[in-house]
Structure formats: structure tokens, C-alpha cells
Amino acid sequence: MPLNPILEVEIFDVWGIDFMGPFKPSSNGHNYILVAVDYVSKWIEAIPCPTCDAKVVIKLFRTIIFPRFGIPRVVISDGGSHFINKVFEKLMRSHGVKHKVATPYHPQTSGQVEVSNRQIKAILEKTVSFTRKDWAARLDEALWAYRQPTKPPLEAQERRVMNLFELEEIRMNAYENSRIYKMRTKAAHDKLIRLKDFKVGDSVLLYNSKLRLFPGKLRSKWAGPFKIHEVLPYGSLTLLNQEGKEFTVKWT
Known part of the structure; x- marks a missing residue:
């Protein structure tokens, strides 16, 4: 799959989203935490939820996100079905938001969200009770602790750059250098990509990657054939098995 480089420009322009969980035990009927992180300010929002689906x-x-921070330019997620679906795509498209999917095998694409997830989890581990059933109620406290500045206001004021014109020039130079570097990286990566054109009705085989770790002499590494029922965006396919049951896979 081609690389999707990220270029942050303004605060709240680019958000990364991801689910944490499932957590055991559940807390007030909640099993997951949905996290959203702004790539520029590193500001984080999170809500507890009973399920990890498109409705959440x-x-x-x-x-x-929309009422507090305005409409972003880009939203970044992984390729899970809770993010890759027609309902969410319709919402993003209706507001003019570009939805980018983190490139498989390149976790740095969504690295900021992963870092925030680990930090929120570490705070919760230190604040929940012995039974750990109150983690949903403690989430707001964890967010408050995460958002606290690392420097006192007076010290932070002394370190601010007062020449705003110079600051803007430095920021734009950094942005341009980052853009050029990521364009070159993308071009080098995409040269190695062998594009595949899947169509509805095609018969395909699925590669069983687990057999690389647990090889069997008499077992084939390929399963199928399966019929392609639907071609989804971001490298996903809906397949039909021999019993006519649907399931979704990623080929990238």
C-alpha cells in the first residue's frame, strides 16, 4: 500500500484516533476507550464506551471534536472496521475531512496516538482502585493529569519566542523541509509497491502467515478459493466462503 505522509500545519488540523481495550473488568458497562489526539498541540480527548464501533x-x-475544535482537515486511523465503513466515510466526506489510514507495517504513521494511549494507560494503572472497576470514572482525572504543563507559567513565559514573524518563518521552513523529505520517502517506497486490481466476482486465495512460524509438511500455506463480494477502500475486501458467509480481510 502506498505511503500516506502526514504534514501537520495548524493546531487541530490533524487528529489521530484509536481504540484502547477491551479492558477487564468492565467499568459501568464500558469496555473500551476511544482516544483522539491532535498532532500539533498533542491535546488529547477520550471517552469510555461499551463497544468499539462506528456509532462511538x-x-x-x-x-x-467538531463543536470544541472545529472541522479538521485530516483524520488518521488504522484499518479497523470501526473506522473503515460507509457511515463514518459519509460523515467525513460531508464535512470535507480527508480520512487517512495508517500504512500497514509502518506504525510510526499513527505513532502519536500510540504514545498517548500508553501514557493514559500508565496514569490509570496508578489511580484505579484495587478492583480496577472504576477506570471509566477515573478517565477524566487521567486526562487532566496528562494535559498538565511540564513547566510553571513564569518559566514557560521566559522561554517563549517573542518575534512572531521570525517564528512563522521558521515554522514554514520546517514545514517545507518536512514536505520535501516525505515526498522523497513516499516516492522511494511506492516504487516497490506492486498494485493489484481486485474486482467483484474474482476468485482469490488467502495466505496463512501463521504457517511461517508453525510450518506443517502436509499443509498448504494458501486457503480458498474465496469469491470477492465487495471491494472496500484502503486495501480491504469482503469475501464469501464456500458456505456463502461474508468476512472482511486486508490485502495490504
Whole structure:
């Protein structure tokens, strides 16, 4: 799959989203945490939720992201079905938001969200009770602790750059250098990509990667054939097995 480089420009322009969980035990009926991180300011929003589906994602954007921070330019997620679906794509498209999917095998694409997830989890581990059933109630406290500045206000004021014109020039130079570097990296990476054109009705085989770790002399590394029922965006396919049951896979 081609690389999707990220270029942050303004605060709240680019958000990364991801689910944490499932957590055991559940807390007030909640099993997951949906996290959203702004790539520029590193500001984080998170909500506890009973399931990890598209309804929860849409609720986060309609009740928190859009009204508090405005409409972003880009939203970055992994390729899970809770993010790759027609309902969420319709919401993003109706607001003019570009949805980017983190390139498989390149976790640095969504690295900021992963870092925030680990930090929130570390804070919760230190604040929950012995039974750990109160983690949903403690989430707001964890967010408050995460958002606290690392420097006192007076010290931070002394370190601020007062020449705003010079600061803007430095920022734009850094942005341009980052853009050129990522364009070159993308070009070098995409040269190695062998594009595949899947069509509805095609018969395909699935490669069983587990057999690389647990090889069997009489077992084939390929399963199938399966019929392609639907070609989804971001390298996903809906297949039909011999019993006619649907399942979704990623080929990238």
C-alpha cells in the first residue's frame, strides 16, 4: 500500500484516533476507550464506551471534536472496521475531512496516538482502585493529569519566542523541509509497491502467515478459493466462503 505522509500545519488540523481495550473488568458497562489526539498541540480527548464501533466514533466527532475544535482537515486511523465503513466515510466526506489510514507495517504513521494511549494507560494503572472497576470514572482525572504543563507559567513565559514573524518563518521552513523529505520517502517506497486490481466476482486465495512460524509438511500455506463480494477502500475486501458467509480481510 502506498505511503500516506502526514504534514501537520495548524493546531487541530490533524487528529489521530484509536481504540484502547477491551479492558477487564468492565467499568459501568464500558469496555473500551476511544482516544483522539491532535498532532500539533498533542491535546488529547477520550471517552469510555461499551463497544468499539462506528456509532462511538461518530459520537466523538459530533459531540466533542467538531463543536470544541472545529472541522479538521485530516483524520488518521488504522484499518479497523470501526473506522473503515460507509457511515463514518459519509460523515467525513460531508464535512470535507480527508480520512487517512495508517500504512500497514509502518506504525510510526499513527505513532502519536500510540504514545498517548500508553501514557493514559500508565496514569490509570496508578489511580484505579484495587478492583480496577472504576477506570471509566477515573478517565477524566487521567486526562487532566496528562494535559498538565511540564513547566510553571513564569518559566514557560521566559522561554517563549517573542518575534512572531521570525517564528512563522521558521515554522514554514520546517514545514517545507518536512514536505520535501516525505515526498522523497513516499516516492522511494511506492516504487516497490506492486498494485493489484481486485474486482467483484474474482476468485482469490488467502495466505496463512501463521504457517511461517508453525510450518506443517502436509499443509498448504494458501486457503480458498474465496469469491470477492465487495471491494472496500484502503486495501480491504469482503469475501464469501464456500458456505456463502461474508468476512472482511486486508490485502495490504
